[in-house]
Amino acid sequence: MDVPLRAKSETNGVPSNLLDPVVVDKTNIQSTVIEEGIYTAAEICTPELADECAKLGLK
16 A cells, blocks of 8 residues: 555644554455455465465455
8 A cells, every 4th residue: 555644633733543443353354454455365375374264265
């Protein structure tokens, strides 16, 4: 993500972007972390995790 971040609000006088936290687990890692471009499946699915990634269908 090469998007410049600009603060949309201030917190105690400090420019800030407050985000809503999202719990990431095996049921939503594809639709959050991978699809949003934070990490690729190749970056997450190391050789040690290849079998688990295949079970989850991570692409």
